[in-house]
Amino acid sequence: MKSQELSQIRNMLQEQGYISDGSIAMSIFLAMRLEKPLLIEGPAGVGKTEIAKVMAKALKTDLIRLQCYEGLDSTHALYEWNYQHQLLYLKMQEEKGKDVKALEETIFSDKFLLKRPVLQAITHTKKPVLLIDEIDRADEEFESFLLEVLSDWQVTIPEIGTIKATHKPQIILTGNRTRELSEALRRRCLYLWIDYPDFEKELAIVKAKVPEADAKLGQQICAFMKELRELKLEKTPGISETIDWARALASMHLTHLDKQIVEETLGVVLKDWQDIRHTQDALSELLEKTGVVSRIG
Amino acid sequence: MQEQMIQHQTELSSNMVLLCRFLRKKGFPLSAAEEADALTAITQLPIHKEIHFKKALKAILAKNRYQFEKFDAYYTEFWEQLSRATDSKTKEKSIQKDATSDTQKQQARFESLKDWLNLNPSEEQMDIATFSDLEVLTKKDFADLSEDEMRLMMRLLKRLAKKIAHQKSRLRKSSKKRNTLDLKRTIRLNLRKGGAIQRLVFSEKKDKKLKLVLLCDVSKSMELYSRFFVHLIYAFQNAYDKIETFVFSTALHRVSDILDNQEFGKAFDTISERVPHWSGGTTIGSCLQDFVTEYGHGMLDKKTIVLILSDGWDTGDALTMKSAMKSIYKKSRRVIWLNPLAGNTNFSPEAMGMKSALPYVDVLASAHNLASLKAALQAVQKRRKVLIPY
Numbered sequence: 001m002k003s004q005e006l007s008q009i010r011n012m013l014q015e016q017g018y019i020s021d022g023s024i025a026m027s028i029f030l031a032m033r034l035e036k037p038l039l040i041e042g043p044a045g046v047g048k049t050e051i052a053k054v055m056a057k058a059l060k061t062d063l064i065r066l067q068c069y070e071g072l073d074s075t076h077a078l079y080e081w082n083y084q085h086q087l088l089y090l091k092m093q094e095e096k097g098k099d100v101k102a103l104e105e106t107i108f109s110d111k112f113l114l115k116r117p118v119l120q121a122i123t124h125t126k127k128p129v130l131l132i133d134e135i136d137r138a139d140e141e142f143e144s145f146l147l148e149v150l151s152d153w154q155v156t157i158p159e160i161g162t163i164k165a166t167h168k169p170q171i172i173l174t175g176n177r178t179r180e181l182s183e184a185l186r187r188r189c190l191y192l193w194i195d196y197p198d199f200e201k202e203l204a205i206v207k208a209k210v211p212e213a214d215a216k217l218g219q220q221i222c223a224f225m226k227e228l229r230e231l232k233l234e235k236t237p238g239i240s241e242t243i244d245w246a247r248a249l250a251s252m253h254l255t256h257l258d259k260q261i262v263e264e265t266l267g268v269v270l271k272d273w274q275d276i277r278h279t280q281d282a283l284s285e286l287l288e289k290t291g292v293v294s295r296i297g
Numbered sequence: 298m299q300e301q302m303i304q305h306q307t308e309l310s311s312n313m314v315l316l317c318r319f320l321r322k323k324g325f326p327l328s329a330a331e332e333a334d335a336l337t338a339i340t341q342l343p344i345h346k347e348i349h350f351k352k353a354l355k356a357i358l359a360k361n362r363y364q365f366e367k368f369d370a371y372y373t374e375f376w377e378q379l380s381r382a383t384d385s386k387t388k389e390k391s392i393q394k395d396a397t398s399d400t401q402k403q404q405a406r407f408e409s410l411k412d413w414l415n416l417n418p419s420e421e422q423m424d425i426a427t428f429s430d431l432e433v434l435t436k437k438d439f440a441d442l443s444e445d446e447m448r449l450m451m452r453l454l455k456r457l458a459k460k461i462a463h464q465k466s467r468l469r470k471s472s473k474k475r476n477t478l479d480l481k482r483t484i485r486l487n488l489r490k491g492g493a494i495q496r497l498v499f500s501e502k503k504d505k506k507l508k509l510v511l512l513c514d515v516s517k518s519m520e521l522y523s524r525f526f527v528h529l530i531y532a533f534q535n536a537y538d539k540i541e542t543f544v545f546s547t548a549l550h551r552v553s554d555i556l557d558n559q560e561f562g563k564a565f566d567t568i569s570e571r572v573p574h575w576s577g578g579t580t581i582g583s584c585l586q587d588f589v590t591e592y593g594h595g596m597l598d599k600k601t602i603v604l605i606l607s608d609g610w611d612t613g614d615a616l617t618m619k620s621a622m623k624s625i626y627k628k629s630r631r632v633i634w635l636n637p638l639a640g641n642t643n644f645s646p647e648a649m650g651m652k653s654a655l656p657y658v659d660v661l662a663s664a665h666n667l668a669s670l671k672a673a674l675q676a677v678q679k680r681r682k683v684l685i686p687y
Contacts, residue, residue, distance in 0.1 A: 006342070006349065026352040033341045034334060034357075041362060071473045084495055091493075177362070183326055186360040193365040 016054040018047070019204045027192040028055065037150050037171035039135075039186065042194035044176055045238020052131035052172040059170070062128045066117040068138035074145050078155055080114045108159040118146075119155055122165035129170045135185075136175040143185050150188045199226055202242060209243045213250040220257045221246050223290040225269075231282060233275045241269045259287060310336055312379070317358070319375050325364055331357060451528055451561075453667060457674060458536035465502040472501035508539040508600050510629075512588065514607030516546040516579035522637045522665075526606045527568065529670075531561050541596055544568065545584035551592075581611040581654075582618030589624045597628035605634045606664075609651030619653040626657035635673060639663035 009032075010025045020028075028051070031038040040048045056063035066077055086107045093103060115123065121130040135143070149155060153165035173189060175181060197205065202222045206213060213221075225242050245268045254261060263280065270276045279286070313335055317327045338353045351372055359365040471479060479500035487494045511533065513526050530542050534556040542553045555567050597603070603625055611618055626632050636651070639661060655661065662673030 022348070023352050023355065026349065027356040030338055030341075030353055030356050034338060036334070073474055075475055083497070087493060087495060183360075187326065187328070187330075189360075190356045191360050191365060192356065193362045 012058040013054060016057050017208050018050060018054045019201060019208055021201060024051070024192065024194065027190055031172075031190050032170065034190070035168050035170075037173060037189045038192060039173045039175065039181075039189035040192045040194060041175045041177055043196065043236060043238060045240040046194045046196060047239055048174040048194060049131065049133055052129055052133075052174075055170065055172070056129040059127070059129065061126050062124065063131060064117050064121045064124070064128050064169070065131045065133060068132065068134050068136075068142070070137060070139065072138045072142055074142075075116070077116050077118050077142065077145065079116055079119045079157060081108070081159075082112045082114050086112050113157075113160075118149055119163070121169040121171075122149065122153060122155060122167075123163065124167065124169065127167040127169060129172065132171065132173045134176060135173045136177060136179040136181060140182065143182050147184060147188065150185070196229055196236070197239060199223065202226070202239065205239060206242060206246050210246040210250055213246045214255040217249060217255055217257065218246060220290060221249070224257065224262070224286065227286050227289045228269070228279065231279065231286075233270070233272070233278065235270075235272050235275060237269045245269050257287070257290075259283060262287065309339070313339075315379070316354075316372075316375055319378075320358060320371060323367075323371055325358060326360060327358060447525070447528070450525075450667065451532065454529060454532040455536070457671060458532040465504065468503040469500040470503045472499045474501055475499050476501065507537070507602060507630075508596075508598070509533065509537050509541070510596055510601055510603045511540065511542045512585070512603065512605045512607070513542070513544045514546070514579060514581065514605075515544045516610075518579065518608050518610045519606075519637075522606075522608075527565055528561070529606075531556055531564065541592070543588060543592075545579075545581070545588075547580050547584075549584045549587045549591075579607075579610060580613035581607060581609070582613040582615070582621055585621035585625065586617050589621050593624060593628060597625065599628075599630050601629045603629045603632045605632070605658075607634070608636055608638050609634075609654065611651075615653045619657075622654045622657040631659045632657060633660045633662065633673065634658045635662055635664035635670070637663065637665040639665070 006025060006029050009029045010020060013020045013025065013028070027038055027040075030036070040051060042048055052065075053063060089107060089112070090103065113119075117130065121128050132146070135146075150171065153168050154162050156162045173185075199222055202225065203218060206218045206222060207215075210218070221242060225237065225245075229236050245265065248265055248268050249257075249261070262283065266276055266279060270279060313332060317325075317332050317335070321327050335354055335357050338357055339350065342349050342353060351369070354372070355365065355368045359368045469477075469479070471482065475497075477500055479498045482498040482500070483494065483496070486496060486498055511530050513530055515527075519526070527544075530552075534540055534542060534553070540553065541551070542556055544550050544552055550568075552568050556564050622632075634654070660673060662669060664670045664673050
């Protein structure tokens with residue numbers, strides 16, 4: 001793991017079925033080499049979270065995931081005292097008449113500490129991959145909580161002291177840009193922007209993920225998706241939608257697209273009523289651009 | 298050989314410092330830590346290919362999407378400038394002295410680049426000019442905004458609307474955030490379990506739920522401002538939960554749902570399509586009367602703030618205006634009238650409509666630029682002090 005070269009990283013990603021380009025491989029390589037967190041931004045469904053999963057698999061280590069949401073705070077991310085457990089313990093010890101100081105020391109020990117993902121990651125026995133997913137959904141205060149972990153690899157618990165990382169975890173942060181992240185957080189990370197893939201890359205991904213799909217069908221799907229993304233939709237479909245669609249069509253043993261099929265399966269790709277209507281209106285034109293000439297109309 | 302290596306390295310690192318300085322000028326927030334990271338990264342690279350070099354630097358030095366996309370162009374520009382600077386400086390030197398050693402050449406390159414990066418007064422002045430853009434913008438009349446300025450203004454407006462929309466009430470509600478303990482509820486909850494405190498309840502301040510009704514004049518006389526005001530409405534519509542929006546010229550139109558679920562361009566087009574007399578004449582009085590009779594009962598109450606955006610040039614009956622304004626005033630928490638003409642120093646509410654409406658307006662503000670708009674909107678939350686006039 002130590003002497004990984006750039007090309008090895010690329011192979012490693014490929015083996016796990018992740019099609020990457022130069023800048024993705026470079027960012028992962030540097031994140032591992034410099035032991036810095038990697039902040040990945042991009043539209044929904046382009047494979048941001050997948051990078052962390054693939055990395056964990058390739059490094060043969062555990063993936064610890066922290067899904068962010070509004071209102072997430074340190075008790076859910078770092079640690080929490082097992083309050084009920086502490087209380088019960090005190091009740092049990094009441095009769096024995098133990099020394100108060102000794103009691104205090106025990107109830108604030110490791111035994112009563114609930115480790116949440118971040119603390120889990122830095123006290124892990126093996127270097128894990130810590131995925132902090134959709135960081136922009138969490139509040140700004142939470143970002144500040146993370147700073148200590150991201151730059152110094154430690155967590156401070158007032159009752160115990162500072163816990164240093166046994167192994168520096170490989171941290172991946174992802175975001176959808178629903179909120180602008182703070183400069184302080186950005187400064188501590190390497191940055192990677194993943195956009196919708198170009199035709200060749202998407203085709204390679206479809207081939208890798210849905211090997212049962214017909215070659216011509218795959219090409220048509222990717223070409224169609226490319227045109228579809230040009231439309232101004234409420235929610236532009238990502239790669240995961242492309243894969244879903246390819247799977248769906250392949251399971252029906254289709255070898256090419258036609259207007260009726262597209263119309264009937266549009267719900268796999270678009271998840272918004274207005275988008276679907278908008279696309280149906282422009283369907284003939286879309287199919288023409290894609291090279292699938294519809295027979296009627 | 299050894300010496301050459303060292304020299305090579307120092308040139309590399311000085312170039313790196315220069316690149317960072319160059320990028321800093323372009324707005325990249327780079328510190329010494331990033332420079333150090335970049336230098337370590339280069340030593341880690343497998344082969345010294347330029348493409349790798351560029352990508353590695355991009356991963357380290359870019360910190361957001363904009364920078365990520367701009368990086369390649371800046372990188373090329375930097376190297377172009379670097380080679381140009383070197384050429385001119387070395388030429389100059391070689392005229393003065395014929396034999397310049399390599400180290401001197403390198404020194405020259407470094408110096409000339411430093412000049413170009415730091416000590417160019419005209420560029421610095423330009424920088425200052427752009428910094429004060431925002432300052433200028435807050436004082437610029439809304440009617441004179443260019444497309445770019447409008448975009449910047451939208452960002453400011455969104456922030457402003459959000460700030461006003463999310464004010465905290467003194468009431469508290471239970472919360473997932475573990476900041477403030479709610480003692481009363483904690484004790485009550487745990488009494489069931491025999492009095493031992495097992496579970497804790499926390500509380501946070503409630504959001505103030507204000508209702509907002511926006512009435513926006515889109516008549517001919519307001520044409521210069523109405524596009525901006527629709528922007529304003531849009532910003533508010535997306536920040537407030539309970540907001541109703543109407544536009545009027547000769548007739549009243551409810552546009553809340555159009556603004557709600559569409560992006561701005563589409564929403565603007567739909568509204569101008571549906572409102573037939575867009576930029577026609579105005580009958581404010583009858584439009585307000587329509588509002589009172591049709592929606593007043595359901596939409597107005599003592600928690601509602603009414604915001605009217607109009608210049609007050611009414612071609613209708615002054616009495617209708619007066620009675621409509623009176624009932625709006627009585628039923629609402631506060632009436633704010635934003636009149637872009639009020640920014641003019643010669644302004645007095647001469648317009649017939651404006652004059653008859655004036656007793657029933659809590660705040661009359663100019664709102665012709667951002668500074669005045671801000672001031673007016675800060676008054677939104679205040680309570681009405683005066684009693685209802687006759």
